[in-house]
Amino acid sequence: MKFASMYKDAIPSNSNVEESQAPLQSPWIFVSTLYFAAGIPYILVNSVAIVLYKKLGIDNAQAAFWTSLLYLPWVLKMVWGPLVDRYATRRRWILYTQFAMMLCLGGVAISLQLPSFFVVSLLALTIVAFISATQDIATDGFYMLALPPPAQAFFVGVRSTFYRIAMIFGSGLLVFLAGQLEVSLHDIPLSWTIAFSLSAAVFALLLIFHWRFLPFPDSDGARSESMPLMEFYRNVITTYFKQERIWAILAFIFLYRIGEAMLVKLAPPFLLDATEVGGLGLATTQVGLAYGTLGALALTLGGLLGGWLVSRYGVKRSLLPMALALNLPHVFYIYLAYAQPSVAWIYPLVAIEQFGYGLGTSAYSVYFMYIADEHYKTSHFAISTGIMALGMMLPGLVSGYLQQLLGYQLFFIVVFLLTIPGMLTLLFIPLHEDVST
Numbered sequence: 001m002k003f004a005s006m007y008k009d010a011i012p013s014n015s016n017v018e019e020s021q022a023p024l025q026s027p028w029i030f031v032s033t034l035y036f037a038a039g040i041p042y043i044l045v046n047s048v049a050i051v052l053y054k055k056l057g058i059d060n061a062q063a064a065f066w067t068s069l070l071y072l073p074w075v076l077k078m079v080w081g082p083l084v085d086r087y088a089t090r091r092r093w094i095l096y097t098q099f100a101m102m103l104c105l106g107g108v109a110i111s112l113q114l115p116s117f118f119v120v121s122l123l124a125l126t127i128v129a130f131i132s133a134t135q136d137i138a139t140d141g142f143y144m145l146a147l148p149p150p151a152q153a154f155f156v157g158v159r160s161t162f163y164r165i166a167m168i169f170g171s172g173l174l175v176f177l178a179g180q181l182e183v184s185l186h187d188i189p190l191s192w193t194i195a196f197s198l199s200a201a202v203f204a205l206l207l208i209f210h211w212r213f214l215p216f217p218d219s220d221g222a223r224s225e226s227m228p229l230m231e232f233y234r235n236v237i238t239t240y241f242k243q244e245r246i247w248a249i250l251a252f253i254f255l256y257r258i259g260e261a262m263l264v265k266l267a268p269p270f271l272l273d274a275t276e277v278g279g280l281g282l283a284t285t286q287v288g289l290a291y292g293t294l295g296a297l298a299l300t301l302g303g304l305l306g307g308w309l310v311s312r313y314g315v316k317r318s319l320l321p322m323a324l325a326l327n328l329p330h331v332f333y334i335y336l337a338y339a340q341p342s343v344a345w346i347y348p349l350v351a352i353e354q355f356g357y358g359l360g361t362s363a364y365s366v367y368f369m370y371i372a373d374e375h376y377k378t379s380h381f382a383i384s385t386g387i388m389a390l391g392m393m394l395p396g397l398v399s400g401y402l403q404q405l406l407g408y409q410l411f412f413i414v415v416f417l418l419t420i421p422g423m424l425t426l427l428f429i430p431l432h433e434d435v436s437t
Contacts, residue, residue, distance in 0.1 A: 027147060030146070031158050033162070034210070035158075036166045037098060037206045037210075041131070044125075044196075045070050047264065050268050050269065051171070052112075052192055055182070064397075064399050064401075065397055068396030071396065074136070077386050081383065085236075090142035091216060094135065097138060101132065104131060105203060109193045112189045113189060117189065137381075137382045143159065145217045146217040155307070159307075161307075163303070168293055171268075172293035173293070174195040174199060176289060178191045179284030179285035179286075239376060240373070240380050240383050245428060245429065248429045248430070252422070254387055256388075257391055259415050259417075259418040262395045263330060266400065266403050270336075270408055290351075294347055302325070306318075306360070309359075310362050315431065322361075323360060324423070326359070326360020326419075329356040337408040368385065371384065
């Protein structure tokens with residue numbers, strides 16, 4: 001396959017855009033910035049918030065439960081996905097949600113200075129989650145409209161990479177910054193207020209950039225059909241759930257990351273907790289380096305490699321090896337919990353596990369595009385990612401309580417065992433053709 005010509009074909013044509021602006025409308029640019037913007041609020045809500053509440057004195061069970069409940073907007077986004085599909089352009093939805101995100105992240109920063117910070121910040125993060133889920137719908141829809149199918153398969157690595165870079169920014173840079181400020185200011189709430197204010201400023205810059213340079217795909221527009229809204233919803237749901245072996249597909253989407261769903265909520269508290277209670281006793285800055293920087297860099301490399309492998313070998317041949325890459329490294333956390341080794345061992349093992357995570361989710365993500373109906377791409381992708389979010393939310397709700405009941409050692413053994421059902425679903429899902437061909 002000649003990817004050079006594919007890249008050229010992937011750039012949406014728009015006679016209203018000046019020729020001098022074309023380089024900034026390359027898919028290498030807009031895929032990168034869009035998925036960086038999509039990744040920031042997701043990682044803030046679902047990972048950084050765990051570290052934040054841990055540092056502010058909230059216990060593991062409460063922090064894991066409430067931050068897992070914040071997955072709900074990503075679960076429910078299938079409900080309003082057809083509205084994004086039907087009304088306005090994906091480009092406008094992206095700009096509106098990024099403007100709202102800038103304001104809401106500023107609200108989270110302010111809430112940390114209030115006496116009732118936990119309740120108010122959770123409410124603010126809930127709004128951030130709903131806006132982020134809507135931004136995801138618009139971004140995924142824009143991606144599928146702006147790129148032809150072969151480019152969609154190839155650029156899944158690029159989008160994953162910049163989603164991971166957003167993780168480095170969130171769980172790496174911001175956590176490291178907050179940790180440094182905790183030491184210098186001796187004020188934990190103020191340190192995290194500054195960190196969240198920085199994220200709001202980044203969204204302001206992203207909004208300006210996308211308003212100025214995001215291209216206008218010819219196919220990106222509100223539907224002009226006169227079909228009633230409820231009939232439109234019915235068609236979206238019917239075409240999705242009438243797929244061959246739909247129950248196998250649903251089980252695959254739900255179960256594939258169930259072990260990771262448990263791990264992701266308790267990994268940061270495990271790194272932060274004292275060795276006396278089974279943790280590794282790292283400082284906030286060390287967690288930012290281990291999990292948010294080195295780990296996220298490894299995860300990024302895994303995502304890049306995964307995208308190339310899927311484009312080269314296709315979804316069908318990639319799924320099983322990538323499922324193993326995702327799940328087998330979970331055994332490292334069992335070792336860390338029992339051995340409680342030095343940082344010299346913690347950093348590389350966390351990085352390897354994150355590399356497997358990045359590699360292991362590549363074919364999984366492309367499969368969502370594979371099963372999306374041509375007429376309802378945005379809505380079907382939203383349904384798939386909503387089911388995926390449910391598979392992340394429900395295990396996360398009980399993960400903190402389970403860890404407190406079992407301790408870290410037995411908890412990570414349970415996490416490893418929970419990876420088996422998702423891999424077994426690969427035997428039953430339909431795979432007739434490949435999006436990479």
